[in-house]
């Protein structure tokens with residue numbers, strides 16, 4: 453199924469382009485380990501569900517082969533934990549290239565095991581850094597003491613060496629008011645792509661907030677629809693004006709926009725080191741993965757899985773969002789949802805108009 457990209461003006465009058473799910477495009481998110489040197493407030497890693505082992509070198513190569521398909525453009529994203537903690541990451545990158553993947557590494561910026569010396573810029577399509585604030589005052593309370601300096605230092609080194617550098621900024625109530633100040637920083641460093649993410653209540657953030665609510669006196673981490681729309685599209689436009697390619701999740705569908713579940717119309721795989729393979733990222737905190745890797749083969753998981761939910765049609769849009777975070781949905785007096793929540797994998801892109 454091919455969903456054409458929708459070109460339009462968004463709520464705030466900016467030229468945002470909703471990127472539909474493209475026929476034949478595949479995304480493989482490979483968590484090679486779950487260990488990390490940091491402990492960010494919103495971390496979604498969940499060792500109870502995904503284990504604490506790392507894939508062996510043999511598994512890394514074998515599992516890449518399971519998902520390789522030279523007939524289809526496939527984006528491979530190496531993730532963790534912190535993927536550069538894996539001593540065989542450079543091997544995995546080289547093997548992924550041989551298998552025809554478009555390759556990205558998502559790092560917290562620490563780049564262990566002499567990453568910048570062992571990987572060549574031409575082996576990677578993007579080296580992506582997570583940064584949650586334009587300075588240490590905003591970033592470090594979220595990601596850890598001293599992280600801003602290390603991360604931006606390695607970003608500058610990577611740009612100098614010729615890597616295509618991108619940045620992921622996870623928007624929460626703690627940093628949304630500082631998003632605009634990211635634009636001059638990204639321009640100064642030479643960042644090419646900017647991914648603005650919405651905080652998801654999964655993993656650690658789910659554990660603390662969902663069970664007990666935000667700590668006394670603290671705002672919830674998630675931001676409202678109004679706050680999101682009043683900040684994110686405008687900053688995306690400003691970054692695009694400076695030549696940066698910006699991507700952010702659609703989150704709220706506009707009236708008349710069609711809802712589609714990526715589990716049905718797209719090919720996304722989220723691989724964890726314990727062999728679980730999910731098709732939907734919202735399901736990752738639950739043992740309902742639809743696939744698993746067993747003895748080097750990709751097999752369907754038995755029983756009730758995420759796949760049983762994808763085809764359920766509800767007025768709220770994404771069924772897993774309704775089940776797992778119903779407080780994100782607003783209803784009118786008749787009990788009808790005021791807007792549909794889109795699939796969390798549906799993106800908007802803003803690029804400078806040439």
Ligand code: SF4
Nearest residue numbers: 488490492495533560
């Ligand atoms: S969010 Fe990423 S960098 Fe932060 S603790 Fe979790 S895995 Fe590590």
Ligand code: SF4
Nearest residue numbers: 713715732770795796
């Ligand atoms: S987030 Fe919702 S719409 Fe997207 S794949 Fe999961 S269930 Fe489907």
